[in-house]
Amino acid sequence: MKTANKKITAVSLVKEALEKAKKFEKYNVFTFLNSEGALKKAEEIDKRIARGEEVGRLAGVPYALKDNFLSPEGPTTASAHILEGFVSPVTATAVEKLEAEGAIMIGRTNLDAFAHGSSTENSYYGPTHNAVDFERVPGGSSGGSAAAVALGIVEFATGTDTGGSIRQPASFNGVYGLKPTFGCISRYGVVAMASSLDCIGFFTKTPEDMDLLMTIASGQDSKDLTTLPSYYEVENGGNKAEDAACPSDNSSQAALAKSSCSAEHTAPSASLPIRIGIIKDFDNEAVTPEIREVLKKKCEKLKEKGYEIVELEMPTLKYALAVYYIIQPAEVASNLSRYDGIRYGFRSEKAKDLEEIYDDTRSEGFMPENKRRIMIGNFVLSSGFYDAYFLKAAKARTLIVKEYEEAFSKCDFILTPVSPNYAFKLGEKVNDPVAMYLEDLMSVSLNLAGVPGLAIPVGKTKDGLPLGLQLVGPRRSDMALIEFAKEIA
Amino acid sequence: MKYIPTIGIECHVQLSTKTKLFSEVDNDARGKEPNSCVSPVDYALPGMLPRLNGEAIKFAIRAGKAMNCKINAHSRFDRKHYFYPDSPKGYQITQFYQPIIGAGHVELPSGTKIHIEHAHLEGDAGKLTHFDNYSLVDLNRVDTPLIEIVSMPDIHSAKDAHDYCKELWRLMCFAGVTNGDLYNGNMRFDVNTSIAPEGSDKLGTRTEVKNLNSFRSVERAVEYEIARQTKILEAGEKVVQQTLGWNDATGKTTAQRSKEEAKDYRYMPEPDLPPINLSKEFTEKEAAKLPPMPADYRKKFGNVISGDTLEVLLDYPALMKKLDEVCSEYVKSMSNLFASVLLAEEKSAEYLNDLPSAKDLNELCEMNEKKELSSTATKEVFLRLFDPQMKNRGAKNIAKELGLIQENDLGALEAIIDTVLQKPETKKAQEDYKNGEEKVIGFLVGQVMKESHGKANPSAVQEILRKKLK
Numbered sequence: 001m002k003t004a005n006k007k008i009t010a011v012s013l014v015k016e017a018l019e020k021a022k023k024f025e026k027y028n029v030f031t032f033l034n035s036e037g038a039l040k041k042a043e044e045i046d047k048r049i050a051r052g053e054e055v056g057r058l059a060g061v062p063y064a065l066k067d068n069f070l071s072p073e074g075p076t077t078a079s080a081h082i083l084e085g086f087v088s089p090v091t092a093t094a095v096e097k098l099e100a101e102g103a104i105m106i107g108r109t110n111l112d113a114f115a116h117g118s119s120t121e122n123s124y125y126g127p128t129h130n131a132v133d134f135e136r137v138p139g140g141s142s143g144g145s146a147a148a149v150a151l152g153i154v155e156f157a158t159g160t161d162t163g164g165s166i167r168q169p170a171s172f173n174g175v176y177g178l179k180p181t182f183g184c185i186s187r188y189g190v191v192a193m194a195s196s197l198d199c200i201g202f203f204t205k206t207p208e209d210m211d212l213l214m215t216i217a218s219g220q221d222s223k224d225l226t227t228l229p230s231y232y233e234v235e236n237g238g239n240k241a242e243d244a245a246c247p248s249d250n251s252s253q254a255a256l257a258k259s260s261c262s263a264e265h266t267a268p269s270a271s272l273p274i275r276i277g278i279i280k281d282f283d284n285e286a287v288t289p290e291i292r293e294v295l296k297k298k299c300e301k302l303k304e305k306g307y308e309i310v311e312l313e314m315p316t317l318k319y320a321l322a323v324y325y326i327i328q329p330a331e332v333a334s335n336l337s338r339y340d341g342i343r344y345g346f347r348s349e350k351a352k353d354l355e356e357i358y359d360d361t362r363s364e365g366f367m368p369e370n371k372r373r374i375m376i377g378n379f380v381l382s383s384g385f386y387d388a389y390f391l392k393a394a395k396a397r398t399l400i401v402k403e404y405e406e407a408f409s410k411c412d413f414i415l416t417p418v419s420p421n422y423a424f425k426l427g428e429k430v431n432d433p434v435a436m437y438l439e440d441l442m443s444v445s446l447n448l449a450g451v452p453g454l455a456i457p458v459g460k461t462k463d464g465l466p467l468g469l470q471l472v473g474p475r476r477s478d479m480a481l482i483e484f485a486k487e488i489a
Numbered sequence: 490m491k492y493i494p495t496i497g498i499e500c501h502v503q504l505s506t507k508t509k510l511f512s513e514v515d516n517d518a519r520g521k522e523p524n525s526c527v528s529p530v531d532y533a534l535p536g537m538l539p540r541l542n543g544e545a546i547k548f549a550i551r552a553g554k555a556m557n558c559k560i561n562a563h564s565r566f567d568r569k570h571y572f573y574p575d576s577p578k579g580y581q582i583t584q585f586y587q588p589i590i591g592a593g594h595v596e597l598p599s600g601t602k603i604h605i606e607h608a609h610l611e612g613d614a615g616k617l618t619h620f621d622n623y624s625l626v627d628l629n630r631v632d633t634p635l636i637e638i639v640s641m642p643d644i645h646s647a648k649d650a651h652d653y654c655k656e657l658w659r660l661m662c663f664a665g666v667t668n669g670d671l672y673n674g675n676m677r678f679d680v681n682t683s684i685a686p687e688g689s690d691k692l693g694t695r696t697e698v699k700n701l702n703s704f705r706s707v708e709r710a711v712e713y714e715i716a717r718q719t720k721i722l723e724a725g726e727k728v729v730q731q732t733l734g735w736n737d738a739t740g741k742t743t744a745q746r747s748k749e750e751a752k753d754y755r756y757m758p759e760p761d762l763p764p765i766n767l768s769k770e771f772t773e774k775e776a777a778k779l780p781p782m783p784a785d786y787r788k789k790f791g792n793v794i795s796g797d798t799l800e801v802l803l804d805y806p807a808l809m810k811k812l813d814e815v816c817s818e819y820v821k822s823m824s825n826l827f828a829s830v831l832l833a834e835e836k837s838a839e840y841l842n843d844l845p846s847a848k849d850l851n852e853l854c855e856m857n858e859k860k861e862l863s864s865t866a867t868k869e870v871f872l873r874l875f876d877p878q879m880k881n882r883g884a885k886n887i888a889k890e891l892g893l894i895q896e897n898d899l900g901a902l903e904a905i906i907d908t909v910l911q912k913p914e915t916k917k918a919q920e921d922y923k924n925g926e927e928k929v930i931g932f933l934v935g936q937v938m939k940e941s942h943g944k945a946n947p948s949a950v951q952e953i954l955r956k957k958l959k
Contacts, residue, residue, distance in 0.1 A: 070536050083535065090529050092536065191535040196760035224538050225763050334568055334757055337579020338533040342626070354624075358572055381570075381755035390757070 001155050001209050003102070004060025006049060010042035010104065017062035017106045020153040027129045027151065029144045030107040031067045032074035038062065038106045045102055056102035057212060063098065064148035064157035067108040068115060068191035071095045078191045079123040080113035082365025083345045092189025093221045094158065094200050101216055109144025109157060113367040114336065115165055115193045117141050118419075118439035121430045122369045129426070131173045132466055136423040139169030142203070146173040149203040156213060157203045162193045163324055164419065164443025166201045167455035171468020172423040174457040176204045178482070179443075180214065181475045182450035183228040186221035194331035197324075197447040207485040210454075214478055231479055274484070275308040277411035281318060282442060287420045290461050295417060295469060298458060298488055302415075305487065310411045316403045319396055320445035325437060326380050326393035327448070332370075333377025339365065372433065397448050404449040404474070413484060414472040416442050418455045422465045446472060454481045456488050492684040492722065494715045495692055496644035498653060498707075499679040502636050502661050503613060504548045505668045510612045510634035511539035511582065518629035519673075526629040533577035538761045545634040546765060548666040549589050549610050550775040552636055555664040555782055556605050556657075558593025560772045566610075566759035571752070574626045575615040582632075583611035585756045589765060590636070595660065596784055597652045598800060604641040611635050636666075642681070642692070647715065651708035654678055658704070659783050663806045671702050678707050682714040684722065693718070694728040698735050698742055710735045713742055780806075781813065789813075794824045801828050807841050814847035819854035830868050836875075845874035845884075852884040859897070860946050866893035895946040899953070902937075902945055906953055909936045922958050930954060 004010035018035055045060050065071070068078040070088035077083045095105070112122035120143025121127040128143040130136035131150030138147045145157035146169035159166040161179035170177025178201045185200035192198060200217070204210045219230025278299060283292060299309050341347035341361030348360030366374070380389035407414060419439050429435045446453045454471045461467060471488060473481045509516050512528040530537040553560050567585040588609035594602045612632035618625045638657065644650050658676055662669040669675055683695035696718070698710045718728050733742040781789075783803045790799055790812065802808050808827050815823050831837055853870055856862040862870060866888065873879045873887045888894050896902055909915055915936055918929045930951060937950045 068536075070534070076535065078535070086535070088534065088536075090534065090537075187536070188538055189536045192538075194760075223540065224761075225540060226761065330757055331760060333755075334570060334580060337570060337572070338535070338577060340572060340574075340579060342574050343532060343577060344534070354574070378755055381757050383753050383755075386756070394758075 001058070001061055001212065003058065004042075004045055004049060004055070008060075010045040010049075010060025010102075011039065013060045014038045014042040014062050014104055014106060017154055020151065021107055021148075024151050024153060027131070027134070027147055028126055029109055029128055029147050029151070029153065030064070031077055031079060031110050031123075031125050031144070032108040034073050034106050034108070037073050038104050041104045045104070056100065057216065058098060059102035061103050061156070062106040062154050063103050064107055064109045064145055064154045065095065065105045066111055066142050066145045066158050066160060068111060068160060068193075069095055069108075069158060070189040070191070071105070073105060074108055076108070076191070077124070078114050079111045079125055080339075080365070080367065080370070081124045081346055082339045082341075082361065083191075084124070086345045088189075090189055093186035093223060094217050095189065097217050097219075098158075098213075106154060107148070109142070109148055111144060111165075112141040112369065114191065114332070114370055115141040115160055115162060116332070116367070116369045116373055118164065118168060118436050119424075119426075119429065120144060120169075121426065122367050124367065127426055130423045132464065133423060135425055136465070137172070137426050137428075139172035139419075139423065141165040141169075142177075143169050143172075145203050146170050146175060146177065149173070149175045149205060155205065156209055159201050159203055160190060160193065161199045161201055161443075161447065162197045163328060163440045163447050166199075166203065167443050167453055167468070167470055168419045168439060170203055170455040171418040171457065171466060171470075174460075174466030174468070176207060176210055176457065176485070177455040178202055178210055178214070178478070179446060179453045180218065180478045181228065181452045182447075183226045184214070184218045184231075184452075184478060186219070186224040186227050188221055188223035192331075192335040194328040195335065196331060197328060199447065207482045207489075210485075211479065211482045214482065218478075228476070273306055273308045274413070275310050275411040276302055277310045277312040277407055277414040279312050279314050279317065279414065279416055281314065282416050286438070286441065287417055288422060290422065291417045291420070291467060294459050294467050295415065298415065298469060302487065307487075312407050312410065312414065314403050314407055316396070316399045317445050320400055320448055321437065321441055323393045323396045323400065324440065324444035324448060325376070326389050327397065328444075329373040329377035330381050330390050331377070332373045333375075333381065336366070336370065336374055341365070369433070400445055401449045404445075404451055408474040412473070413477075413481065415488070416470050416472065418443060418468045418470040422461060422467055442470065446470075451475055452478045452481055454485055456485050458489060490723075491687040492693075492715075492719050493687050493689075494645055494647075494682060494684045494711070495642045495695075496646075496650050496711060497642035497681045497695075498640045498644065498650065499681075500638045500640075500654065500657055501613075501677045501679075502552065502638065502657075502667050503675045504545055504552075504634040504636065504666050505675075506542055506544045506548060506634055508542055508544070509632045510542050510545050510610070511632045513540070516633055518633075521629060523625070523627035523629060527631065531577065531628060531631045533579075539582060539632075539759075541762055541765075542634065545610060546589070546767075547775050547778075548634070548664075549608075549636055550767075550772055551664045551779050552638075552661060552666045553590035553593065553608060554776045554779045555660040555666075556590075556593045556595050556608070556638070558605055558608065559591035560767065560776070561587065561589055561591050562767050562769070562772075563587060563764060564589040564609075564767075565764040566762045568757045568759050569754040570757075571754060573614075574624070575617050575628075575631075577615070577628060577631060581612055581614065582759055582762070583637075584609035586758070587764075589767075590638075595640075595653060595656055597649065597656055598787070599649075599652065601649060601652075603643045603649070603653050606639045606641050608636050608638040611637060642683075647708045647711040650680065650711045651704045654707050655704045656783070659803060659806075663782050663809075664779060665806075674702055677702050680707055680710060680714075682711055682718070683728070684715060684718045693722075694730050696728065696731055696733055696742070698733045699745070701735055703737075706735055706737055709737075709740060710742060713740065717742070780810065783809075786813075790820060790824070793817075793821050798824055798828045801832070805832075805841060807844055811844050811847065811850070815850045815854065819851060819858070822854050822857060823850055826868070826871050830871055834872070840875045843875070845880060849874055849880075849884040853888075856885065856888060856894070860949075861894050861897060862888060863893075863895060863946075866891075866895075869893065892942070892944065894944060896941055896944045897946050897949060899949070902941075902949060902953055905940050905945065906937055906950065906957065909933070909940050910957065912936075919958060 119137035120140040142159035150173035166177040351357040512530040568580040590608035615628040683693035
């Protein structure tokens, strides 16, 4: 990553990024450009460099912030009407950590409102365009962040991944995207989607950049009781008291917590050949031929390099999408309850009494996809249906956790497609929610199990559209995934 | 037909922790501006996550132990959803599936045992004040830690309902987990009442009277409901299951504006908070911090202090603690001073916060026991022990400074008496006494008292006089 120093000023880095942002304005990457604020910060950093002060590992590096991270710089809208104009008085822990190392936020990026979607078309501010093909979607929900990196506006961008929202847009735009182990990076100050699934992660152009960002941003946070110790601490033999930070318990999460707390992931032993698992069930017609083709080729190459390829049976994974679309909307419905028009954000002008404040504000303020998930979520939580839906899904989630544990007793990593398709056309699936949900087919099980996944750009279709594969590891194997990525790319 | 009432009570106790249950904001909003004790977490900004106040967990352990309850090693939080401006998150964080406090019981002064079903931790709601065409929201109270204590339907009279609530209040005050200020809603009671014909094995339809904040109103509301429901059943009609409010002025329950569609709170496990796993050692360590409870004091002092006095004093944990500190031989006289002097004082509430040291109280009792202080003087010195100007001087010095020490030295007394008997003005009285006029002894005692400047012990004086004039 190009950092500021005595020769390259932070101001020049920021100016360059802002110019590119202007140049690619029609891609609708940003919901807010931090021109003034970013330049001011850059000037400060340059002054500190001139004085010979310590300026951090990301000194003057311009970055893009997904618009669901809270900070007082510009409004935090989550691309939702109901949060229009909301300026946060607090700063997300992840943002604090990045800025403490000298990174400079040059803009907030577009997303599907409240991160509900796989194409960034559900944004109140209109869709973002794919960095490679203007007619196509950038994926979602972190479409703006993926495009910002792919277009070369910034060297990295933040994202959130609840069911694939980092990995899928990364693969659609041909960049790296990491969904870390649940709890690696504090969720404090990030607009919650589904709390037991939400992960904070990054988009970068290289694995090395990803490594650096993870070292900086990961770590326990007293403001997020589900966080794990940082990789910096683990590397240095520091705090390993993971028991204090187990993710919460809904029957499935109990198992999830246990698996995170018992075994610290140990890097694959150098003496044994690294075993790469392939999931047989994912090799079917639902997946685009180009993606199946590239996966096959990569496997052959890995074999040539001396790695062992293991075929895995993971029969429970076919239920992952169904389980996800029960647990996720339930938590979404709950987390969106706070947007009521009473204390901040948008309030309907039509409303004349309390009931109308709720009804009209939420009817006008939420996007159709938000409402769909609120309805599904409330349905699966309602008395009489809780046992049949939510509880059953929670139990199935435990089985998925176990299936991953078992799989990782047979292999070190798993290589799968990120999603069944490469970038599709804008408008192609926007009216077909089920087709859109199927985009998450291969990504959601990782969030349910809490395991990390790295989207790696691996090639292009003959039309030049990026293809990506997903490298999956056991809990806490994030750094090993990043390390191994170069073997696949 | 005779009807047997069955009553179950839910009680909310506000815990007096330093900070709130899920944030690091001051939990004591007394006298503070509305919405001044509110963090971004309490205000439910986007992306805010609850933290967990460890002190509240410790308080819950103590509260549970005070009610002889099992403390669950594993408990967790759930979300209870409803829309109202007093609930910024749109849900309350509570413990629906796995509460921290399990089954137990409370023993009433009468000996009746009321069983506790469970008790759980949860955050309180904010406060709304309604005006003609608008309402004001104050979120200071949001996520003040509460424990909700759920009794079994074990209570069968209004008197027992009253006694149960009072005993709960005492237990929570003695355990030191609440300020116990009922007027300001530190404890609130929801009372479920039903009646069924004697001998019936089925319970009747119940009504719930919500938000009672005094023991008297609990008793009156139950009495009213029993009478109301009896009248309904005797008329051959059916009791409607409903939520009621209590009007203390009219002494009646009234149906609350409620759409009787069953509320669906859509409970969901709270994904932002890890489960609470308590080790045996931790729980035992906290439980050991529980001070003596009313039942312990009843056992200890039951034979020393009269029952009525003891029950009065049991409303004041500080007084019981002090009684426990003074010498056992003085407990009885001390308890009388507390009950008849201290509690009768106008400023007693203030005094309770700053009781004299056990050393001073022991000194005071000792002087009284040795007859150095008359009972009137004892009361006077006792009250001076609360006087900020005097208290630091100690009981003995105060008594001396006020000249209240009685002369009990027989030799000295005899000398004074002899002086008085030498005086010509007492000669006639001496004669009269010897001639059988008993009542002139009073005159003579008075003369001795005068001579001693009031320090002589009058009864000792009288005794010596009688001997000398025989």
